[in-house]
Amino acid sequence: MTIPPNADDLPSRYDPAQADAPLYEAWESSGVFGVTPDSSKRAGGTADPFVIVMPPPNVTGVLHMGHGLNNSVQDVLMRWRRMSGDAALWLPGTDHAGIATQNVVERQLAVEGKTRQDLGRDAFLDEVRTFVAEKGGVILRQLRAIGASCDWKRTAYTFSPELSRAVREIFVRWYEDGLIYRGHRVTHWCSRCLTALSDEEAESHPAQGLMYHVRYALASDAARGIIVATTRPETMFGDVAIAVHPEDSRYAGMVGKQVINPANGAKIPVIADSYVEREFGTGALKITPAHDANDFEVGKRHKLKMPIILSPEGFVVEGTDAAGRVPAEYVGLERFDARKRVAKELERSGALVKSEQHHHSVRKCYRCDTVVEPRLSDQWFVKMAPLAAPALQAVKDGRVRILPERWEAVYVNWMENIRDWNISRQIWWGHRVPVFYCQSPATGCPAHFASRDDAPACPACGGATRQDEDVLDTWFSSQLWPFSTLGWPDKTPDLAAFYPTDVLVTAPEILFFWVARMIMSGMYVTRSTDNPDGVAPFHSVYLHGTARDAQHRRMSKSLGNGIDPLDVVDAYGADALRWTVIAGMGLGSDLLLDHENIEQSFAPGRNFATKLWNIGRFLLLQVGTVPVRSLSDISDAELAPADHWILGRIDAAIAAADTALGPARPADGNAWRPDELRQGLRLDEYAEAARAFVWNDLADWYLEHAKTRLQPGHAEREVTRALLVHAFDRALRLLHPVMPFVTESLWKKLPGRDRSELLARASWPAADRRSAGAAADEFDAARSAISAIREIRSDYAVPAGQIVQAALSGTAPLRSAAAAREAAFIARVARCELVAEAAVPPGAAARRVLAGGVEVVVSLEGVVDLGRERDKLSAELDQLQTQLDALRVRLANEKFTSKAPAAIVEAERTKEREWATRAAQLVAKLTALGGA
């Protein structure tokens, strides 16, 4: 005989601080998170692969709530699929984060008064590597604290030798395919980071600024002029023309004439270009080709000079083609100082017609918030249109779905208007552009060429080469993540087994930065003669919301409104954190957390873990540790109505969870069918379904009911023990993906369980279909009776300790008989004594007619207020009568009965009969109470 645990072994609360870490250790050391390629169906195994690649956090980053949310979602999916028998791979890793990491190290150097240039490229890179070695990877350890079930052996890094090889490979392929080219054009330039940025990296921010209206006088006739509006008068030194619309009658006579730039006295032509919008501003534009992307295009069309008048650092200079254009007193002025000074000077000279407040947007560097400057330079670009076409089609065909749906429209809109991608950065930390130049170019030597090898010889003359100084956009390497992490460009077993992956879980902010580019590059590298479009790297993109505070502001360091996930883990446990983010976040909605009231945000999760823990505690204390009979060995005849009922509830909960989470992949293996395109990934609905089952069915009803049957010597004790353990086992399995720690902790303790077994590798539950509906309905009749008696007690404020007399009867004898069979249960939980109806004094009783045909009468001798009971019944009757009248009008309407579907009409007729019966019963009760 096994000795049952005693209450001292089981405190009344789960203690995550003590229990969580050893559980994680047990999972990790058991290898349950690991998966080998040979288990995948694609590589000769038997299991469907299910793969998620983790959006790699910055290598030196630390965990914030966004990571907590992002990784909780992924872990729920991974644990669900792992339990479902898939070859489940969650591949973790980090991103070298070019500009961001370089900035951090540069700031450290700045404290010592040094710049990266002081150190030189090699020494600086050593400095960054040292920093990454010291600080890097912290976030991966932090992810373990929230329970992330990654296959850590495969931890990848975008700047590792292996992934760097993938970067070179695709660069060279694209270069050789003509998809990468050198472009001389205006790009966004960050004067603090000293690098060009992509369009996506220069974020628009609303701004309030001054719009200056400046008059450019005609050189031949100072009395005439053109007024131009600009927000950046400092760029006037770089003006090379004034452009008007060719059909604009206001300026018809001026085209071809010269005007004088009031900022520097230079004579510049008035040109006509249909790019100018006549309705906008004065209808005339100053053209500064080197410092505005649109002006650059105009300048190209008109073969204008492109003087650069700002230094890379943002100071006024006479740069390329600008000799003589900048008055000496402006040289060396910071751009915003120069703006003020130019404006002042224009005002003094009378050229400034007016200046007015103006709403516009300015673009800022996404890494340092510096206002970016459009600047002419030579950069490497990827030609996007050929790559975008198949990636757009894949989404339109349903080979890739984007959830929530509205982001799909955003994706389509972006892809249809895609612009070329500037991939070169003038920083040092990153993959160096693998383009080489001949050191002593002779006739026949290429201007440049791309190479997989370092220091290749010039292919034409065989001479020495030098490598391009620039490095690649950090997103250039992360776009390869779904296949570079699996060994591409080699044909590895991993790549065969796990590409394509399944779900990509991330935030909408990086839909273009990362997701779209992964689809494009993933399809590109998997093109074949059989499949010219290639294979998209995942079939589902799940875009989750943002962590925000109670005022809906994005959580951020600068606002100080963040919540540290690790603080939450310490105070409430990882399960509570996960519960809050999963249960609290509908598909696509933001997660609102009040940083000033952590308790309100995370207590529900902790409370639920406590509830679960106490169900387990009750079960272990009452059921003991002796193994229980298996459900399949118990005959239907041994099952009580309550058993049938809980078995039905289990099946319903499993079905609800499966519907909320799945399908895991498209049924036909290629594209989503329209009917399944928007299904699944409702993690909050899954969590709620599991919670409702555990709390509202198992704990509130079945467990209460079991208390009597578990008494030592009770004939049904063994069946009850078995059913309780079965139900709780199913509950723990269902909840494991969202609350892995407390469920694992409890599951190990269930009777008959071998301590070495892990819930993390147990099977996901499937419906038993043992529940007989009629038997379950009997238990429902008892539940209804209990609720009715409780309502009556509450209505009449019967003291909680007082036992009342109650009788069950009604028009549905079977149901009332069934309810009567649960008399002991009803009596105990409704705190009543069940008597014959005749024993209840008619004048001092409250009655309820229940939907199932059971009628409940509660004797309230000395408590009941007859008038109040009459009012109550009248009110109920009134409401019912109103609805019944409306129903009868509807049924009397010939248009309804003839046009509505027969099934609907029949349902309405059935309802009419039921309501009429119930109304008649209510009338009878009222009459009995002396009412009208």
Added chain:
RNA sequence: GGGCGGUUAGCUCAGUUGGUUAGAGCGCCACGUUGACAUCGUGGAGGUCACAAGUUCGAGUCUUGUACCGCCCA
């Protein structure tokens, strides 16, 4: 300026192909410690589904317009 979404209970949100008594969690109110759990239990209040018009036997759900809020891109 172009594209897209939203407005349902005090708060945050569900609400399937239109089917007629609109749901949940949290919060709120009342009562309560009955041997798993007060991080709990029992009961309750609370919504003319933003507004207007239309389609329909029937509209939270479809159409159009208005107001307000938000997102993406310029």
